[in-house]
Amino acid sequence: MKLAAKYTGFVHSIESLGTIDGPGVRTVVFLQGCPLKCKFCHNIDCAVQVKGDQLTVEKLAEKVLSNRSYWKSYNGSSGVKGGVTVSGGEPTYQPEFLCAFLAYLKNVGVHTAVDTCLVTKKEVIDDLLPYVDLWMTSIKHMDAEKHKFLTGSSNKTTLENLTYLDNNISKQEKKSQIRIRFLVVPGLTNSEKNIRATAEKVKSLKNIEAVEVLGYGSHGRYKWIELFGKYELEGVPDATEKDVENARKIFREYGIRLVSSED
Numbered sequence: 001m002k003l004a005a006k007y008t009g010f011v012h013s014i015e016s017l018g019t020i021d022g023p024g025v026r027t028v029v030f031l032q033g034c035p036l037k038c039k040f041c042h043n044i045d046c047a048v049q050v051k052g053d054q055l056t057v058e059k060l061a062e063k064v065l066s067n068r069s070y071w072k073s074y075n076g077s078s079g080v081k082g083g084v085t086v087s088g089g090e091p092t093y094q095p096e097f098l099c100a101f102l103a104y105l106k107n108v109g110v111h112t113a114v115d116t117c118l119v120t121k122k123e124v125i126d127d128l129l130p131y132v133d134l135w136m137t138s139i140k141h142m143d144a145e146k147h148k149f150l151t152g153s154s155n156k157t158t159l160e161n162l163t164y165l166d167n168n169i170s171k172q173e174k175k176s177q178i179r180i181r182f183l184v185v186p187g188l189t190n191s192e193k194n195i196r197a198t199a200e201k202v203k204s205l206k207n208i209e210a211v212e213v214l215g216y217g218s219h220g221r222y223k224w225i226e227l228f229g230k231y232e233l234e235g236v237p238d239a240t241e242k243d244v245e246n247a248r249k250i251f252r253e254y255g256i257r258l259v260s261s262e263d
C-alpha cells in the first residue's frame with residue numbers, strides 16, 4: 001500500500017477526546033459507510049450513507065494531531081496513553097484512505113486502533129497490518145443464521161478474517177493485538193450457548209489483548225426512525241448491569257482477560 005497522502009475519504013465526524021473507544025484518551029475518527037446493517041447499530045447514519053466531509057489524509061491528520069497533547073492525560077489499565085481510533089461505520093469500507101491515514105499516523109509515532117467488523121478483503125487486512133496497534137472487532141453472534149438476522153450477513157467472513165488476522169499478526173515482528181467486543185443484546189446475543197461459543201473462539205486465538213463486554217442501548221433509535229421510519233429492535237430492552245456482569249462471568253470462567261471501555 002502506498003503511503004502517499006493523495007487519498008481522500010468521507011469522514012462522518014471526529015470526537016476529540018474519546019474515552020470509550022480504546023485505551024486512554026483518544027481522538028476517534030468516524031468514517032462513512034459499512035457493508036453490514038446491524039439492527040442494534042447506534043451509528044446507522046454513519047453506516048448507511050457515504051457522504052460527509054471529504055478530507056485528504058493530510059487534512060484529517062492535521063485535525064487529529066491538534067489533539068495530541070491531550071492523549072497522555074489518562075493512562076488506562078492497558079498502559080497505553082491514548083492515540084487515535086478509526087471507527088465508523090466500517091473504516092475498511094474506504095481501504096486505501098484508511099491505510100494511508102494510519103501509515104501517516106504511525107510515521108509520526110501515534111498509537112493506532114481500528115474498530116472494524118472485519119468484513120473486508122484479506123488483502124486489506126494485509127495492507128493495514130503494519131499500521132495498526134490494536135484491532136478492535138466484535139463477534140456479533142456465533143450462529144450464522146442469528147448473525148444474519150442481526151446484521152444482514154452471515155458471520156463467515158468475520159470469523160474467517162479474525163483467524164486470518166490472528167495468524168498474520170503472529171508472523172509479524174511487531175505484534176499488534178486484538179480486542180474482541182461482545183455486545184449483550186438481551187434475548188438475542190446473551191444465551192449461555194452463544195457466550196460460551198464466543199469464549200471458545202477467543203481462546204483459539206493467540207493475539208488477544210482482552211474481551212470487552214458492552215451492553216446494548218437503544219440510544220440510536222431516533223436515527224433509525226429518521227432514516228427508515230422504524231426501529232428494528234423495538235421492544236428489546238436495554239442491557240442491564242446484571243446482564244453485562246452475567247456475560248463477563250462466563251468469559252472469566254475461560255480465563256479470558258476483560259477490560260472496560262475506558263481501558
Ligand code: SF4
Binds near residue numbers: 034044
Ligand atoms: S458493523 Fe458497526 S457500523 Fe456497521 S452496521 Fe454494524 S454496528 Fe453499525
